[in-house]
Amino acid sequence: MEEKKLDLNSIIGFVLIFGILIWIMYQNQPSEAAIVAEKAKKEQVAKEDKASKVVVNQDAEVPTIGAVGDTIQLAKLQKSLGNFAYSASLPSAKDTVTIIENDLVILKIANKGGYIVEATLKNFERFKKGSGQLVELIKDNNANLNVQLLTTDNRTLNTKDLFFEPILTKYGADQILSMRLKSGANEYLEYKYILKPNDYMIGFEIHSQGLKSVLDASKPLNIEWDLKSFRNEKSVSTENRYSEICYEYEDAKSNYIGQGTDKMEMVSDVSYVAFKQHFFCSVLLTDVPFKSAELHSNNLVHDDKIDTIYTKQFKAIIPIAFKNGEIDQKMNWYFGPSDYAILKTYDKNLEDIVPLGWGIFGWINRHAFIPMYGFLSMFIAPGWAIILFTILVKLFMSPVTYKSFLSQAKMKVLKPEITELGEKFKKDPMKKQQETMKLYNKAGVNPMAGCVPGLLQMPVFYALFQFFPSAISLRQKGFLWADDLSSFDSVYKLPFHVPAYGDHISLFPILASIAIFFYMKMTTGDQQMAAPQQEGMPDMAKIMKYMIYISPVMMLLFFNNYASGLSLYYFVSNTITIGIMLVIKNYIIDSDKIHAQIQVNKLKEPKKQGKFQRKLQEVMEQAEAQKAKDKKK
Template sequence: MQQNNGLDKNQLINFAVLTLVLFGALFYFQNRQAENYKNQQKTEQKTDAKTVQDNTLQNNVPAVPEGEIQTVSLKNKDLTLAINGLGGQLSSVMMNNYKAYNSKTDKDDQPLYLMNDKSSSYGFRFKEKNGKVIDTRNLLFTPQVNGNTVTMTASVDGATIQYVYTIMDDYRVDFKVRTNGLAAISDGSDADFVWNYDVLAAEKGRRQEQNHSEFVYAFDNYGNTDYDSRGEMEEDKVTLNWLAVKQQFFTSIIESKTGFTHSTGKQDLVETGKEIKKFSYGGRVKISGDEFNQDFTWYFMPLNIDLLKSYDKEFDKILPLGWSIIGWVNRIFFINMYNLLSSWGIAAGWVIFLMTIVVKIILSPIMYKQHKLSAMMKVIRPEIEEVNEKYKDADAMKRQQETMAVYRKAGVNQLAGCLPGLIQIPIFYALFRFFPNMLDLRGKSFWFANDLTAYDDVIKFPYSIPILGDHLSIFALACTAVMLIYTVMTAGNMQQPTQQGMPNMKPLMYIFPITFLFFLNSEASGLSWYYFVSNTINIIIILVIKNWILDEKKIHAQIQANKTKPKKEGKFQKRMREMMEKAQEQQRLQEQQRKNRK
């Protein structure tokens, strides 16, 4: 029998070449994307400048000197707002109880703005009977303050447009639009709502924050929600109840009481600077009774799941905890367990440590069965090798049938080894959603990490290394080390190839932890800490099971006893046997036909 002890030279060369090609393609397209983006930005800036100029001329609104533009402020315990006279827009929104990340101090010690310094521009467009377009973003509004309410008033072509802002006692800003005299000049078509929004960086880890910034919206009378995190949004057939631009831990939402129709949106990454992503949205709002009298609400909120639920508008769906069972695991299990443990006054890092232990205790019966199966496979390996040697000259189908017969007689169910992996998949993906989106972990430090929702970068490089970046995360490095140790301890139980020419997969098992380092290096350090603890516990469990719980001699005796017992063939095993027998019969008939033709 030909034995394959590893990847041969050609396979290693092919794997290395393929890896280089993939990395090369990745860098090439990243550079092309950055170059295309810069060119696109230049084009858009020229186009936007021309559009503003054209709209200003259309509306007969002259250029307004900065000194004539009035700005007023509103404030409550949660928000500080600035409303600008040009366009009557919210020009600044600051979160009073949160701070933004400062790269110079490596701390969250800067004011956290969701809107600031012209990062947001929104307004309405009305079509006149003479074909001109009124764009409220170009109009000069005059403010009037009355307590917690500001009324912004502008006049154009004999019509009056008012924006009425009222700051509530939480994260809401009531926004009413009222017109007078619009009926005399409007062509009667619906108004267009336009919102251009440049999301400002607030977190450590630009790429991670970009990945968690996206459109989210509700429709069907708050019955359904959807999101778009990459390309263009186009919703022509539904009415949006609210539209949110979600950041990693905060969100800006505009809700329309009558809804937005014919919605389109676009988003683009920003590679450098204070903005991380550019969003643009356009939708229509009905004009009823010839005048535009509509009610809206702005929400500027942290992504706290209890707060989001309190509004009863499906805002909790903005928090990306995962779909289906993955979201269920986070909402029902991980969030509640974290809240319970953190209520004891324990540091966040040790809360994660205890969470890991709880998960391992719950999964321990499954892990025991998995390791017992591995031990049984190891015991019967000589019999498997004997079958391979005996039927080395037979066809692969026959050899596989005899191998399965050995497993069946020994009472070994190979499929049982898949169960632990299947059960842990939802947990695995749930954690990738939990740690970067858990607001309570934001800014919580632990050992090497200043923020468990971002990477730790104690080890910094003077330059950026491809794929790895400009730092090396200690938590990611420690996690990779224990994953390699765990792989070494479990690789011995992996069955060798049973068919000639099949490669040995063991060397590839060692590649996975190393590649995982490149991924974890820029992810939340809390995630790396969790998997470091998890794999360390796995190593301890293996040692305990191997040295104190499982006895190979007893397992061997159990297997021999199983062979003497009558076997009840399961439905799946019966189906597999029948399929193999049918395939073997077809192969025999094909060989017979070939002989007859000769």
């Protein structure tokens, strides 16, 4: 049998066969894009909570636009998304962000959805000064902006699931970021962001070009904006109390959606919507008012020991109309502090976001307390500014305090005579009241004079109650043992939680409670000595006695978790008032002189009765006449 040898031709044949096999294997191996797509698909399955889908109708879903170059997937998307699948072939069809920033804010805008995924405030820290954590109003997918696109072939697309192409340019010092969702080379939906230097306000516009044949213009587009507000302050309960939706409507009217679960309001002619987080806010403004807005607020703090990450869930649904078949809406974003002075500079009534109180209370804060405290804090530290501010307020109110004490002193001098009338007309209360009123009129004493000063002080009291928790200038500013005058001043952490009090002990509320105890003991004692005993009200003295002890306890419980700046104010205020009372009582008001003056007044012609006194006298006379008539029957 002839032996076969491996000749040159055989070797060449084997080499060619081997080369052909290598070439076939190379041609059939997966492309890099396919590998990326397969990897993305596996990650999508493993992390379904982070996966995204584009809903095109109620019965069908397609995957998010993903790997570039995957012809099969692109064909499927083209069939489902129509013209907007053009975006799948763009380099921007991936989860990347574009950063724009100035000296105040850092904004990161994602290709996917075209909206801000991070909004960071450079000059503010979370929780406490030195924490190293900057305030981030938007992060970790806590906010979203979506525009529902209704197509001419009855499909609904959501922009939050589609990819935009970023184009960043500069015009002078301004940064202009155009985010375009393309339907073709020259057909697109555009979000435009304009950031100026040293400004919290960002220009924002929504435009469309060449989409008349793609979008159904018979119905307005819905802007859906939602935000889950992060906690930024030491006290979650206080921050939650001041977190709410504020809005302006119907030509400069302002309102808010208060506390509670699943709050919803429909409003019309809306100029701005603000998602307020106590000392910070995210605001959407428009040059031309929105015709309507559907606003939702949901409380997320049900237990402040457990619910410590978020405070509120906000949502706004705002329709925008087409103009000649296209979209053209000019707006602004504001991401920054709820600072009255800063918000007022924009001249868009944004300062109404700061809760200063309604009516006269807000007027006092805007035109008196804010300018006064702002001026003082320019020269001295916030804690000392509060003390000096308190002294000035008490000096301004000292004439009212003096009038109140003078009235009490006069009533105290007349008390023996009033008691004598009470004994004389013991069996006839109506007659006793008539004679008492005559005595007051003859002596020139107004029994209501002691109440009026107290009523005049109420607007000031309530205005200050609104001012201190809203003053961002107190945030993270320390004084003595308090490290943050906008929050509680804890000096001891309790190992347990006391209902209505908390899990810590604040010192300023204790000092304020002690001061109000001595203040009430002094004023209530004088009032009880001056006021005559009234028939049918035998327990009033006992009630006032109890109030001396109840009021300080109520203040202690309420203010333990409140702004320490407010407790500092009330402590200093009541201490100063006690001092003023002692000076007036011991050095200014002379009971002997008052008694002598009353005796002189009695000899004079009685003053003409005022309308109130005359009306009261008529009522009593009518009652007396009716009583006499009933006796005859």
